[in-house]
Amino acid sequence: MSAISDKLIERLTLYHGILTHTVPKVDYIASSEIANLLHIDDSQVRKDVAFCGVLGRPKYGYATKELKKAIEDKLAFRETKDVFIIGAGHLGTALTRYADFRDYGINVLALFDTDKEKINQTINGKKVYSMACFNDLVKENKVDTAILTVPPQEAQKVTDYLVKGGIKFIWNFTPCILRVPADVIVHYENMISGFLKMRREGG
Amino acid sequence: MSAISDKLIERLTLYHGILTHTVPKVDYIASSEIANLLHIDDSQVRKDVAFCGVLGRPKYGYATKELKKAIEDKLAFRETKDVFIIGAGHLGTALTRYADFRDYGINVLALFDTDKEKINQTINGKKVYSMACFNDLVKENKVDTAILTVPPQEAQKVTDYLVKGGIKFIWNFTPCILRVPADVIVHYENMISGFLKMRREGG
DNA sequence: TAGATTGTTAATCGATTAACAATC
DNA sequence: TAGATTGTTAATCGATTAACAATC
Numbered sequence: 408m409s410a411i412s413d414k415l416i417e418r419l420t421l422y423h424g425i426l427t428h429t430v431p432k433v434d435y436i437a438s439s440e441i442a443n444l445l446h447i448d449d450s451q452v453r454k455d456v457a458f459c460g461v462l463g464r465p466k467y468g469y470a471t472k473e474l475k476k477a478i479e480d481k482l483a484f485r486e487t488k489d490v491f492i493i494g495a496g497h498l499g500t501a502l503t504r505y506a507d508f509r510d511y512g513i514n515v516l517a518l519f520d521t522d523k524e525k526i527n528q529t530i531n532g533k534k535v536y537s538m539a540c541f542n543d544l545v546k547e548n549k550v551d552t553a554i555l556t557v558p559p560q561e562a563q564k565v566t567d568y569l570v571k572g573g574i575k576f577i578w579n580f581t582p583c584i585l586r587v588p589a590d591v592i593v594h595y596e597n598m599i600s601g602f603l604k605m606r607r608e609g610g
Numbered sequence: 611m612s613a614i615s616d617k618l619i620e621r622l623t624l625y626h627g628i629l630t631h632t633v634p635k636v637d638y639i640a641s642s643e644i645a646n647l648l649h650i651d652d653s654q655v656r657k658d659v660a661f662c663g664v665l666g667r668p669k670y671g672y673a674t675k676e677l678k679k680a681i682e683d684k685l686a687f688r689e690t691k692d693v694f695i696i697g698a699g700h701l702g703t704a705l706t707r708y709a710d711f712r713d714y715g716i717n718v719l720a721l722f723d724t725d726k727e728k729i730n731q732t733i734n735g736k737k738v739y740s741m742a743c744f745n746d747l748v749k750e751n752k753v754d755t756a757i758l759t760v761p762p763q764e765a766q767k768v769t770d771y772l773v774k775g776g777i778k779f780i781w782n783f784t785p786c787i788l789r790v791p792a793d794v795i796v797h798y799e800n801m802i803s804g805f806l807k808m809r810r811e812g813g
Numbered sequence: 814t815a816g817a818t819t820g821t822t823a824a825t826c827g828a829t830t831a832a833c834a835a836t837c
Numbered sequence: 838t839a840g841a842t843t844g845t846t847a848a849t850c851g852a853t854t855a856a857c858a859a860t861c
Contacts, residue, residue: 465861600619605755
């Protein structure tokens with residue numbers, strides 16, 4: 408089986424959003440209905456659904472419950488992953504409270520910050536720790552993933568610290584490009600390019 | 611000229627990040643250096659640079675200042691766009707304070723919320739207005755773009771209101787798929803798919 | 814049945830990678 | 838000069854779209 412592409416991950420996540428939020432009470436949905444909501448081709452949708460192993464009913468479409476579950480299986484939403492959030496500012500706080508994270512297999516264990524005002528506070532039931540506790544808590548909880556929401560000027564320095572602590576995945580919300588060893592994976596959550604894509608769609 | 615693709619926008623934004631944050635004081639950079647930082651092919655980089663109209667020097671690489679400026683031209687960073695942020699929660703606040711927005715042509719004019727505690731407060735110098743003021747302020751300021759950071763259960767209702775007010779672009783940070791007229795463009799800022807992509811890269 | 818929708822193949826389209834002559 | 842790097846074409850690869858028989 409070939410690896411699932413970026414674009415396919417994006418589409419499946421959107422299909423899941425439709426099934427969860429847009430038509431939560433409908434039993435069947437046609438490929439053309441999904442396609443229209445997202446302005447994509449309907450044969451694209453059918454192909455993606457086939458990839459998930461779901462069969463439809465001619466004249467009816469796809470059973471929504473079955474499709475939703477199949478997408479969750481394909482995207483492994485149920486394999487929860489423990490993560491630490493580095494930086495307890497507004498973005499870190501927003502992500503900690505983002506209810507959907509839990510549904511999609513992301514489990515925020517704790518936050519870290521250097522601000523004494525924030526340390527020992529609780530956000531959505533998660534404690535904010537001093538960065539000094541980071542190494543110990545990584546080991547204790549066997550965490551390998553960090554969400555980085557620190558100011559840009561701190562990003563590389565903090566990254567070096569995370570890597571030394573044993574972090575292998577960094578979900579980077581700063582605009583900085585990070586230097587890391589070959590076995591560490593950085594995913595750039597590129598706020599700006601989302602805006603540029605939207606503007607281009609307008610012509 | 612063919613329209614610039616999603617992937618190319620993403621890469622150019624990352625190149626810009628390298629030039630701005632990673633090697634701000636270097637005069638020349640080789641395609642292979644950019645490629646290594648991002649784990650992509652160096653001929654991909656050369657092709658992208660050529661697309662921006664920049665010529666390099668054999669044995670040296672590209673002049674960083676020139677390349678940075680060329681990317682800004684291609685991505686139209688300097689055409690500023692006024693936007694309203696709908697929802698003055700943690701995410702709306704984080705985006706309002708996100709310094710890079712201004713650099714990339716995004717000018718937050720004001721925020722809107724329904725919470726009386728938040729209305730009339732100021733975030734990073736921007737005022738929070740009641741939703742009741744929305745229609746008037748859209749017209750006054752000729753704004754056509756809204757950043758949506760409201761709770762999921764409000765998303766469609768608020769969207770209908772924005773569209774009625776004349777909004778044509780919605781940068782949607784909620785996980786909901788929105789029903790809008792054909793002339794309104796929604797861009798889904800898909801937090802979850804970023805995480806799934808990162809996890810997949812790990813194998 | 815007639816009509817709507819799926820499932821799937823083939824055709825098209827576009828993006829990435831490989832290769833190498835040109836350049837300094 | 839020798840060597841490193843660009844610029845660019847051709848080859849490969851993968852993703853999207855079109856088309857239509859099969860199905861209910």
